[in-house]
Amino acid sequence: MRECSIELEEKGELSILRLDGSLDAYSFPRLESTLGQLQEGGKHRVILDCAALEYVSSAALGALIGFARRAREKGGDLKLAGLSPKIYNIVELLGFNKILEVCDSVEDADKRFGSGG
Amino acid sequence: MFYVVSIVAELILIAAFVLLFMQNRRLRRQRNELLQEKEATYGFIHDVAEVFAGATTVDLDNLLRRVLYYAVRTTRAASGAVYLFEPDKQALRARAISGIFPPLLGGVDTGLERAMSKSQHVENLVKTRLIQRGEGLVGEVADFGSAILLPDAETDPRVPRYELDFLQIRSLLLVPMRFHQEVLGVLAVVNRVDGQPFAPADLGLLQALADQASISIYYAGLRETLEEKMRIDRDLDAARRIQTSLLPKTLPRVEGVELAAFNYPALEIGGDYYDFIEVDDTHLGIAMADVSGKGTGGAIMMSVCRSVIRAHAPRHLSPAQVLKLVNQVLAHDVSEDMFVSVLYMVLNTSTRELVVARAGHERPIVSHEQQDLTILDSPGVAIGIADTETFERVLEEIRIPLKPGDVVVAYTDGVTEAMNIREEEWGLDQLLDAIRVASREGANSVLNNVRQRLERFVGNRPQYDDMTLLALHVMK
Numbered sequence: 335m336r337e338c339s340i341e342l343e344e345k346g347e348l349s350i351l352r353l354d355g356s357l358d359a360y361s362f363p364r365l366e367s368t369l370g371q372l373q374e375g376g377k378h379r380v381i382l383d384c385a386a387l388e389y390v391s392s393a394a395l396g397a398l399i400g401f402a403r404r405a406r407e408k409g410g411d412l413k414l415a416g417l418s419p420k421i422y423n424i425v426e427l428l429g430f431n432k433i434l435e436v437c438d439s440v441e442d443a444d445k446r447f448g449s450g451g
Numbered sequence: 452m453f454y455v456v457s458i459v460a461e462l463i464l465i466a467a468f469v470l471l472f473m474q475n476r477r478l479r480r481q482r483n484e485l486l487q488e489k490e491a492t493y494g495f496i497h498d499v500a501e502v503f504a505g506a507t508t509v510d511l512d513n514l515l516r517r518v519l520y521y522a523v524r525t526t527r528a529a530s531g532a533v534y535l536f537e538p539d540k541q542a543l544r545a546r547a548i549s550g551i552f553p554p555l556l557g558g559v560d561t562g563l564e565r566a567m568s569k570s571q572h573v574e575n576l577v578k579t580r581l582i583q584r585g586e587g588l589v590g591e592v593a594d595f596g597s598a599i600l601l602p603d604a605e606t607d608p609r610v611p612r613y614e615l616d617f618l619q620i621r622s623l624l625l626v627p628m629r630f631h632q633e634v635l636g637v638l639a640v641v642n643r644v645d646g647q648p649f650a651p652a653d654l655g656l657l658q659a660l661a662d663q664a665s666i667s668i669y670y671a672g673l674r675e676t677l678e679e680k681m682r683i684d685r686d687l688d689a690a691r692r693i694q695t696s697l698l699p700k701t702l703p704r705v706e707g708v709e710l711a712a713f714n715y716p717a718l719e720i721g722g723d724y725y726d727f728i729e730v731d732d733t734h735l736g737i738a739m740a741d742v743s744g745k746g747t748g749g750a751i752m753m754s755v756c757r758s759v760i761r762a763h764a765p766r767h768l769s770p771a772q773v774l775k776l777v778n779q780v781l782a783h784d785v786s787e788d789m790f791v792s793v794l795y796m797v798l799n800t801s802t803r804e805l806v807v808a809r810a811g812h813e814r815p816i817v818s819h820e821q822q823d824l825t826i827l828d829s830p831g832v833a834i835g836i837a838d839t840e841t842f843e844r845v846l847e848e849i850r851i852p853l854k855p856g857d858v859v860v861a862y863t864d865g866v867t868e869a870m871n872i873r874e875e876e877w878g879l880d881q882l883l884d885a886i887r888v889a890s891r892e893g894a895n896s897v898l899n900n901v902r903q904r905l906e907r908f909v910g911n912r913p914q915y916d917d918m919t920l921l922a923l924h925v926m927k
Contacts, residue, residue, distance in 0.1 A: 337541070337583070360539070367579045392864065393743040393788070399836050400787040428792060428811040429832030432845045 336388065337361055340368055348447060349377045350440060356389035362397065369401045369412075378410025381443040385416035395430055402434055411435060415443040511671040515547035518638070518664040523549050525660060526624065526653045528640035532577060533628075534589050535636035535668070538676065542581040543593055543636060548574055552641060553618040554611065556580060556587045573618065588625055589637050596634045598626040598658055602648035622648040626658045630669040638664075690750035691716060694724065697757055703727045705735055705800050709924040711894040713902060715865075716917050722749035722791075723863045723917035726757055728764040730797055736764040736773075737796045739812065739921060741863045743833075744789040756781060756791050756834070770795040770808035771848040778810070778834045778842045785835030792833045794861050798853075803925055805859065808848040810834050813862055816883065818890035818897075820856040824883055827851065855927040858890040858897055865916035869905055872912045877905060894924035 336355035343350040349372050357365065372380060382398070384390075402412040413435040417425065425431050437443035515533045523531045530550030534543040545552075551570050554577050585594045588609055592599055604610045604623040613619055625639045638661045643649060694716060702710045712725055722742025730736045738760050742749045756777065763776045774795055781791065794812035798805050807815060811833025817825045831846045853859070862882065869877040882901065889900035901920055 364581060367581075370579075371576075392792070396743050396790045396833070396836060397788040427813065428790075428836075429830065429845060430811075430836070432830075432832050432841060433837050 338365065338387075340365055342368065344377075345444075347377075348379050348381060348444065350381045350383055352383040352386065354386040357387060357394045358389065358391040359393060362391070362394040365394075366397065373401065373404060373408075376408075378405040378408040379447050380405060380410070380412045381437075381440055381447075382412065382414050383416055383440050384414055384418070384421060385439075387418070387421060390421055390424060392424060392428055395425060395428060399430065399433055411447070413437050413443040413446065415440045511668070511675045512546065514664075514667055514671050516549075518660070518668070519547045519549045522638055522640060522657055522660055525656050526640050526649065527643050527645060528624075528649075529642040529644050531638070531640040533636060533638055534582065534593070535628075535672070536593065536634070537581070541584050543584070543589060544581055545577045546636075548577060551617050552577055552639075553613060553620055554580065555589055555620075555623075555639065556582060556611065569615070569617075588623070589639065592625045592627050592637045593634050596627045596629055598624070598654055600624050600649060600651065600654045602650070624649040624653055624657060626654065626661045628661045628665040628668060630665045635665055635668055635672065686747050690747045693747075693750040693754055694722070697724055697726075697754055699725070699727055703729070703735065705798075707803075707926050708735075708798070708800065709894040709926055710922070711898040711924075712919070712921040713898060714917065714919045715914070717865065717914045722753040723865065723919040724753050724757060725861075725919055725921050726760065728761055730764055730768065731766060733799060733801045734768060735798045735800055736760075736770075737798065737861070737921070737923065738764075738793065739795075739861045739863065739919065740791050740793040741812065741865075741917070741919075742789065742791045744786075748786075748789065752785065752789060752791060756793070760793075760795065764795075768797055768806070769848065770797050770806055771846050774808050774810050774831070774834070774846060775843050779839060781835050782839060782842070790833040790836040792863075796859075796861070798923070803853040805851045805853050806848050807851065808846060810842075810846065811836075813864055813867070815859055815861045816886055817851060817853075818858040818860070818886055819854065820891070824887060853925045855925050856891075857925045858886070858894060859923045860886055860897060860920065861922075862920040863917060865914065865918040866901070866905065866920055868916060869909050869914055869918060870912060871909050877908050881908070893926070894922035897922045897924075 338353055338355040338357045338361040341352040343352070351368065353365070355361070369380065398412065405412045414425070415437045416439050417436060422436065425434070425436060435446065437446060519531050519533050522528070530552040532545045532552045533547040535546045536543055551573055553573065582589050584590055588599055601607050601610065601623040604620045610620050610623060621642050623639070623641055625637055628635045628638055638657060640649070640657065698714055702712065714723060714725065722744060724740055726738040728736035728738065740753065740756055742752045742756065744752060759777045759780045760773065763773045767773045774793060777793065785791070790811070792812040793810045794815060796805055796807045807827050807829060808831060809829050810831045815827045817827060819825070827849060829847050829849045832842050867877060867879050867882055881904065885901045885904045886897055889896040898920065905918070
């Protein structure tokens with residue numbers, strides 16, 4: 335499996351993280367440290383662009399919820415965008431689509447942030 | 452005329468004096484430089500001896516701090532860091548830092564101006580950011596195994612620039628730490644305290660120090676790995692014992708119902724379990740769970756989950772109700788990054804009605820005679836991740852009247868995500884196919900068919916997740 339690469343784009347208040355590859359127990363700590371740094375820096379509006387994500391472990395998804403919760407406490411959110419059907423299936427199976435906001439695309443997520451979310 | 456001669460002679464004399472004075476000064480400077488060099492070399496030889504003294508008894512972190520201390524001293528650097536490869540040999544981690552060492556990879560660094568202690572914040576940034584083989588200057592040195600000397604680092608595009616004065620990188624020197632053909636890590640120093648750029652002589656000294664230190668680091672690293680491995684083994688052993696002790700030793704006997712189950716623990720102990728509980732005289736509870744955390748933490752969570760289900764299952768005919776109670780108890784105990792997916796079903800052993808509640812678990816599959824498989828989908832969130840209100844609002848149970856010949860299969864994602872040597876997943880379609888082919892023969896036939904196909908598929912590849920599967924067959 336390909337190691338996950340993470341690319342950060344800052345767009346005003348928004349932080350867009352593009353994930354490429356597979357997100358599992360071995361690659362998750364890197365995303366975790368990036369998200370931690372964003373949070374520490376007061377960046378609470380985060381979009382994870384999952385369009386190029388090939389695999390995500392359920393444990394990694396679970397850990398994302400903690401970040402989403404903390405972001406919401408600060409008036410922000412962590413939204414998922416551009417999920418492949420396979421990854422959406424994992425999210426749905428775990429019922430995480432009821433907790434995390436799942437958007438069709440980064441633009442869609444961007445708009446939802448714009449409308450006060 | 453005499454005056455003129457006298458003045459000229461005097462001028463020559465003065466010029467000679469000036470010349471002599473200047474030459475003297477140059478010689479003195481050269482002598483000082485040589486002395487300094489000699490001092491540095493002597494100091495270095497002494498330092499290396501120091502690093503070695505007691506190297507067999509000190510632990511790795513201690514040794515690295517010592518190596519770094521002498522590296523910084525020998526090269527008169529303002530700060531330095533030792534990066535070592537992680538056990539995966541792909542990523543490097545800063546294991547020791549001296550002074551305020553600026554992050555050599557730019558990137559997310561927005562917290563700096565807000566940080567209470569800037570030096571502490573910078574140290575955390577450097578220590579938490581893993582560097583991949585080939586990534587940035589450190590990754591490059593580690594990958595190629597050759598040193599990089601940047602006397603004038605400010606003009607080099609690979610060097611990050613910082614606004615804060617104490618983070619500015621003016622001169623930079625990185626050397627690989629090698630043992631035989633293997634690069635163990637990278638030793639890096641930044642800015643000389645005297646404001647001079649690092650010189651080739653500094654590179655020579657630092658490389659020599661790194662070469663000597665690498666031998667001790669290699670052996671200290673081996674010891675650390677061994678100790679860590681022993682600790683993990685003990686941890687896994689405890690986890691495995693908990694896990695096996697919790698699985699049912701025998702399957703319950705229910706008239707007219709055939710039950711079968713298997714559980715293959717993975718290399719790194721997942722937290723799968725299944726259980727059968729007597730709800731009352733005519734109801735059998737069937738639980739299957741998968742804890743997201745591994746090791747002892749996961750095993751303890753699984754054991755708590757099992758106890759709570761066992762405590763609430765008797766007399767409760769609604770599986771959703773039981774899962775809500777379990778969630779109420781566990782939601783506070785589950786650490787933030789851990790959750791449990793649970794499938795809980797209650798079978799009425801006289802009417803054969805099955806009630807299913809699914810808290811984020813894999814959807815069970817039902818095979819009916821004369822028609823294709825159905826996948827039981829009911830909404831529900833995994834336990835320990837949502838607030839109680841959301842969990843209870845989302846969770847719904849479904850009722851299935853089972854007919855003679857029907858087979859119900861529950862499983863964990865370790866089965867469908869089992870991998871072969873080519874890193875391909877077995878997948879849901881393969882599982883459905885295995886069930887379809889064997890379900891006419893009953894629960895044990897399904898179980899054996901899945902097991903055989905799985906074994907053929909994965910071959911010798913070690914699996915990282917538990918595989919658990921359970922089948923229930925309503926006999927004719």
